[in-house]
Amino acid sequence: MTSTNAVLEELARSLRDRRDSSALRRAALEWAVRWTRAVDGAFLVRESEGWRCQEALHDPLFWERDWELPERADPSGWWDRENIRFLAIPLREGLEWLGMREPDPAIPTDRQIGSAAGLLIGLALEAARDREAYASFFSTAVHELRLPMTSIKGYADLLAKGIAGPLTDPQRRFVEIIRSNIDRLAGLVNDLLEYSRIETGRLRMRWESISLREILQEALQRMRAEMEGRGHRVEVDLPGDLPMVASDRERLISILSKVLDNAAKYTPPGGEIRIRAVWTGEAVLCEITDSGIGISPEDQARLFTPFWRSEDPMVREIPGFGLSLAVARGLLQAMGGGIEIESALGQGTRVRIRLPAAQESQW
Template identity: 40%
Template sequence: MQQKVDERRSFLHIRALMATTTEGLIAIGPDGDVRVFNETAEEMLGLHRSQVAGKLYTSLKQPKVEAAIERLLRPKSRKDPHAIRLQLGERVIAATVAPYACSGRRAAVVTLRDDTALEAYRKRAEAILASTGDGLVVFDPDDIVTYVNPAATSLAGLKPAKLLGKRTPLWQMLAMKAEDAFSPGADGSQVREVHIEAPEHRIMDVRTDPVLDDQGGYLGYVATLHDVTAEREIGQMKNEFVSTVSHELRTPLTSIKGYIDLILDGEAGEINEIQREFLSIVKQNSDRLVELINDMLDISRIESGRIHLKIQPLDMCDLIAGAVDTFQAVSEQSGHKLIPKAPAGLPKAAGDRDRVGQVLMNFISNAIKYSPEGGSVTVKARQDGEFVTVDITDQGIGISKEDQAQLFTKFYRVDSSLTREIGGTGLGLSICKSIIELLGGKVGVKSAAGKGSTFWFSLPVAPKHLVRTPGVEGPSMGGGTVLVVDRDPEIANLVETYLLKQGYDVVQAHNAEEALALAIEVHPRVITLDVMLGDGDGFDLLQKLKDTPETTNIPVLVLSIVCDEGRSCRLGAADYLEKPIDKNRLTTIIDDLVGSVAAPVVLVVDDDRNIVDLLCRNLKTKGFSVAGAYDGAEAMAAIRKKHPDLILLDLQMPVMDGYQVIEKVKTDPATKDIPIVVMTAHQIDRSRIDILGLAQQKLDKPFSPEELARRVEALLESMEDEL
C-alpha cells in the first residue's frame, strides 16, 4: 500500500513540473505504463492523451523512443540517459529518455524538445562552413574530433569517417613531428606554417584558437587550415625576379661605381673641374640606382624572412658621430646645422652595425631634406630603461596625426608640394621600421603640422656575452695578406686596389681550386669570396675552407650579388657584403676581422636539418658564432675541429645518438669541460640517466628562440664566473 502512495507522490511531482516547462513530458511507470502525457507531448507526437494514458509505452508509436524505454526498464541495464533525434514530417524533435526512481523501482521520463529551428540553423551553419575555402577542424579538450569540413579533408587528404569521434591530435593529423606539435589550450591562439606532402605538396598556415564557455572554461579548440601554396609560389617567383634583375643591374654597377670612385680619387691622374662635375653627376645617379635596388631587395628579404642580421655591441655615440661626419658637407652646402648629442657612459646597444647605420642615415637624410634652409637637425642618444633610444629632431613642416598613422607603410608618402618636389619611393621608412623591429626595438615619430618632427628608434641594451667579447679596433692602415677570390678579374682588381691603399698585401684567385691551394699555401689573414665562381659553387669552397684544418680558422668575408646571407652564416662565413662594393665598409670589415676577438662558438646537433638551420640563424642574430651537425658522428668531428664553447644536443639521432656523444665528450680530457645542453621532445631513457647527468641542462622541445638564447647566454656566463 505504501509503495502505491510513494509512486503516486512521484508522479504528482512530475505533473507539477508540467506546469513550468514548455517541453513535451512523458512519464513511464515501473511496469511500462504511461502515467503522464502533457499537452506539448500531444501536439509534438500527434497523439491524444486518451490514446496512451494507462497503456504500455508501445502505444507512443515511436520505435526509437520505445527501444530506449525498454532498455532503461531492465533491472540490470545501465542508467545513462538516451538522446534520440526524431524526424516527424518537417519537424525535428530532440527526445531524451532518462531513468527516474519510483519507490525503489526504476521508471522513465521522456522529454521532447522542438529543435526544428535549431536544426535549420545548424544546417545553414554547416553549409557556410562547408563552402569556405579554409579547412576547419573542431576538437574537444581530449583531442577528439567533433567536426571537420570538406575543405580540411581535401587540403590534408583526410577522411571524415576515420576522424569524427576519435582522438586524433592535430600534429598527428597533419603528419607533423611530435617535437613540432601544437600545444593548444585556453591561453591563446597559435599560428604555424606546415608543409604537407599528401595527397600533394601544400604549404598551409595553421591556426589554433581556444573555445571557451561563458565562465572561461576550456571546451576545446578550432584549427583553421589556410592554403598558402600559391601565395608562396608567387612570392618565390617575385623574389627570384627581383634577385635576377638586381643581379643583372649590380654586375655592371659594381664596375661603374668602383672605377668612378677611383677616377675621382685621382687614381687615373688629375682631372679638370668640368670632368669632376660630370663624373660626380654620374656617381650621384649610380648611387641613387644602387639605393633603389637595395630598397627593392630589402623589402623582398623582409617579406620572405631572408634578411640576415649580425648582432654586435654598438657604441651609438660613435655611430652618430660617423653619420654626422658623413652628412656634414651636405648640410653645410644646404645651410643646415647638424647637432650631435650623445652623453658619456651610454651603454652599448645590441644591433647590426650596417643596418642600424642604414636607419640612422635615412632619418638624418630625411631631416635635412625637409628642414628649411638655415634650420638645425639634432641627433640625440639617451638611455631609456633597458633600451638605448636615438632621437632625430628637425625644424621642418611637421606631419599631421592622420599622416603619422600611415607613415611607416610601404609606398606611403605625405601629400604635399614639398614631398612631391623632393621625390622618393616611399620605401625607406617602412624598411627602417622592419629592421628595428627585427632587432627587438621600436620606432616612431612625434610631430605636429608646422612644428617640426622627431623620428626616434630604440634598441635593447647589449647583453653581457656581447659586451665581454667586443672586436678590438683594427689597424688604421691594414697589415697582412688578404686572399681575394672572384671570377671577374676586373672586380678582383678593384678590391685589390681598395685593400692596397689600406696597407694590405693581396693575392688573387679566380676559381675554387686555385683559391683553396693559395689559402693553404699563403694562409692569409682574411679571405674575400665571391660565391658565383666559374668552376663551381662558391658555397662548396666555403665549406671546404671550413673543413680543411689549415684554413678552418681563417675568417671569410662573402662578397656577392647573390643574396644568401643565411647559408653563408651556417657554413661559417665571418661576414657578408653585397655588391656593388662600398669600399669604406669593405675596409672596415676586414680591419675588424683582422683584429677581432671571436664570439662564443655554439655547436647545434640535431638530425632535423630544419631545426639546425633555424637555431643557427637565431643564435647568429644574437651575436654567437655557430656551427651545425646532423648526427653524432658529424658532431664529434666538429667538436674535435672547432672545440665549441657550448653544445646544443638532440638525443635521438642516427649513426651515433646523443647519449654516446655525451659519454665521448665527457670522458675525453680535451673536451670534458665543454658544457652540453640536451634538446629533446622524448622521454629520457632511464637506463642511461647516469650518462645524461653529465650534461649541464635539459631543454624540452618545442622552445622559443628567445628562451634558447637566454639559456645559452646564462650558461656561458655561469661557466665564465666559475673560471
Template identity: 35%
Template sequence: MSQSEQESLEAARALAAEIRQKAAPDLIPDLEQLEALLAAASAEPENAGDGEMIPRQQLDDLVAENAKFVSVMVHEIRVPMTSIRGYNDMLAKNVVGDLNEMQQQFVEVIRSNVIRMEHLVTDVSDASKLRSGRIRLEPKMDMYKNIALEVEKATKDLAAEHSHTLTFDTPQGLPLLTIDTPRAVQMITKLVINALQYTPDGGQITVRAEGVDGRVKVTVQDNGIGMNEEEQTHIGELFWRGESEHVRSFKGHGLGLPIVIGLADLMGADFSYETAPDVGSTFTVVLPGMH
C-alpha cells in the same frame, strides 16, 4: 582595396617600370611578369564580396617567388652599375686625360645618378628581404657612440649642402648594446637623412641619445615641414611619399621609413614619432641593451 593600397601598388608599378630601363635584356621577361602581377593586384576582384580568399600556400609561394626575382634583379643591376661607377671615377681623376669644365659636369651627373640608383637597388633589396624574412641580424656588443660616429660621417655632407646645423648629443656612460651595428647605423642614418631633406635650408636637426632602463633611446628631431594627420596614416607604407612641393623636390621612392620600421621590429627596438605641420618631426628608436 583601400585608396592607400591602390596608390602603393601604382607606385610599385612605376618603380618596376623605372627599373626595367636599367635591367639587362634577359631580365625583361621577369619584369613583365612582375608588372602583370602588380596590374592584376591593382584591379578590384570581381568576387570581392564572396568571401573567397587566396590559399595561404599560394600567397607564401608568391612572396617567395617575388623575393627570388628581386634578388636576381638586384644582382644583375649592381654588376653594370659598379662598372659604370668605376669607369666614371677614372674619368673624374683624369686617368685618360684632362677634362674640360663641361665634361667634368657630365661626369658628376653620371656619378650622382649612379649613386642614386645604387641606393635605390639597396633599398629595394632590403625592403624585399624584410618582407620575406630573409634578413639575418648579427648582433654583437658595441657602444652607441660608434653608431653615432658612422651616422655623422654618412650625413654631414648633406647637412652642409643645405646649410643645416646637425648636432649629435651623445653623453658619456650610455648602456652597452647587443646589436647589429651596420643595421643600426642604416636605420638611424635613414631617419637623419629624412630630417635633413624635409627641413627647409638652414634648419636645426638634433640626434640625441639617452639611457633608459638599460637601453639607449635615440631621437632625431627637426624643425622641418612636419606631417598632418592624414599623412601620418601612411607612415611605414611602402612607396608612399607626401604631396607637398618640398617633398617632391627631393628624389625618393618612399622606402626609407618602411625599412626603418622593419629593422626596428627585427632587432627588438621600439619605434615612435611625433610630428605636426610647420613645426617639425621627432622620430625615436629605443635600441636594445646588452644581454
C-alpha cells in the same frame, strides 16, 4: 574536450609570423602532432612518380613509400589509412597531404576542424610561395641592376681621374652628376634587397654589442657633406653612461643614416637637427628632432607604407623612392626595437628609435 575554436586559434598562432614555406610546414606539423597526440608527422606532395615526403617532423625515411592518396579531398578534409591520419591541404595547383602517424584514436576527426585547418594551412603556404617568388624576382632584378651600375660607376671614376684625358669644368660636373645618381640608384637597390629579405623572413642579423655614440658618429660622418652644404646646425646630447645596444652594426648605421638623411633633406637651409639619447631602464631611446617642414596627420598614417610618397609639393620636389622608412622599421623590429614619428606641419619632426640594450649573457 578542447573546443573547435581553441584548436583553430592554436593553429593560427602557430602559423603566425612564419614567413617561408618550410617554417610554415614545420609549424603546422608540430601543431597537428601535438593536437592528435601522434608520434610523427609529414607533408606529402604530388610528383609525377607519386606522392613524396616534402617535410617530416622526425623520421623522413618512414614516409618514403608509395602512398595511394586521393587526388581530391574529402569534404571533411580527412582520410585515414594504415594507422595514419591524413589532412588535405588545398592549394591552387592541387593538394598536399599532412600525415599524422599513430594518432590517438580518442581524438575525433572533426569535420569542421579538418576543413578549416586545411584551408588555413593552405592559405599560409600559398602566401609563403608568393613571397618566395617575389624574393626570387627581387634577387634577380638586383643582380641584373648591379652589373651595369658597377660598370657605369667604374667608367665614371676613370673619367673623373682623367684616364681618358683631361676634362673641362662642365665635363667634370657631368661626371659628378653621373656618379651621384649611380650612388642614389645603389641606395635604392640595397633598400629593395633589404625589403625583400624582411618580407620573406630571410633577414640574417650579425649581432654585436655596440656603442650608440660610435654608431652615431659614423652615421653623421656619412651625412656631413649634406648637412654642411645646407648650413644645418647639429646638436648631439648623449649621456656618458648609456648602455651598449644589441644590434647589427652596419644596419644600425644605415637606419640612423636614413633618418638623418630625411631630417637634412626636409629641413630648410640654416635649420637645426638635434640628437639625444636616454636609457629608459628597458631600452635605449634615441631621438632625432629637426626644424623642418613637418608632416601632416594624414601623411603620418602612411609614412611606413612601402613606395608611398606624400603629394605635398615640398616633398615631391625632393628626390626619393618612399622605401627608406619601411626598411628602417622592418630592420628595427627584427632587432627587437621600434620607431615612432611625431610631427606637425611647419613645426618639424621628431623620430624616436628604440633599441634593446645588450645583455652580458648574449655574448
